[in-house]
Amino acid sequence: MSSVIRPYGDTTGDGMVQVSFTLPMAHDKKAEGAALQLAAKMGLDPAMLVHAKQMGDGFTFFVVYGRVNHLVEPDKVQVVERDFPLLSAKEVNTAVKLKMRRKLSVVGATIGTDAHTVGIDAILNVKGIAGEKGLEYYRELKVVNLGAQVTVPELVEAARKEKADAVLVSQVVTQRDAHLHNTREMSAAFREAMPAAKRPLLIVGGPRFDELMAGDLGVDRVFGRGTTPSEVASYLVHRLVTQKAATVK
Template structure:
């Protein structure tokens, strides 16, 4: 479902502060919600899903799709109206504060700033074995039509792969004199992604202090607003491309060195 301002357009002249979802007509509050309940598929499960949607403020709520997931679980799609408004003035996000650069621009800036290659060490830490995300950023094949960081002439990339322990990551980063460390976390059970990242950032601070490399965390369940909580310099979430990471590295190195273009 989309969202539209009560009057005007959200970003245009005369835009209103509040918006609500819409489905069939502007301002009708219609929204679509999906979830799974640990209930066998059937009328009782549909009733439970509808009750849950009602308690979440969706009224009326219609179960438009339900499907069994094994013997004891059911997946639902519920459609209905909500009365809540979104206050755009209270929305907190991390805005990109740096320009997106082309690979040639990244190479030129790194050469000018460092007069050597910028060293990037990447890994999936802890028990996380999902390397799709870190490989999409680091490997030359890249992601979303963009080449990965291995493609950049002035970057030296060390991809440690999956299930790398924090002590091993710190040792490797020190051995390679890393300028930046990128870690990817996909597994989120019991907040493993948060705990692993906090352990990693604490280990680098203990081992290297102010001389630590840039610490960057990425994964689909991370919120970019979590950087301070995690103890890292930047958090990238779903949809991040290699070019965005490369551009950030240039921005962060320039800022750290107090250099200007």
């Protein structure tokens, strides 16, 4: 039998949770009542309004605290576990140099109308993130960062020109599932433009992606929130160096 747990708020197993949301209503007593009504329909009982603030004209942001009766079954949780070793920059460089005997080519971009480059820059740029160097720091990796608002045809052409081993795409904008539509368009374009044997590894990342959706999106890997450059570099070595060497044998 699976073990079950409940959310923790004030005391163990009390089921208390805190949620936040915005309603298209000016801040007044009726708006607060609407927020509590929504919380009740979400299963919070009792629900307490702990914060309300008007956000521009006709919108109010709420934070609600309350008890839920839902149980969590940890044994049934599905996640994508890291199935490759985490390598240092030196180990990545050594593996690429010895096995590929050339530089590993990486092309990165933010596609569609998404103008956010923080994510792709954190992975690719030398400065990296949180004190960890980006892929440009790895001497055996050739990195081309196309920046923001790159069209899918431009990305495919750049990958072909650079003879990319891997294409990294970052997506932050999620309105109307734009990140999912853009990713599916991108993967379909690569499948149409290149035979499977010559197609680069397709990797997407962003804070709103579900890491379990790689197959549905037509990509090889999905990286979520908190991914570091060393994780991406290690994955590239795992797929493009280690696995290929094992296949050849």
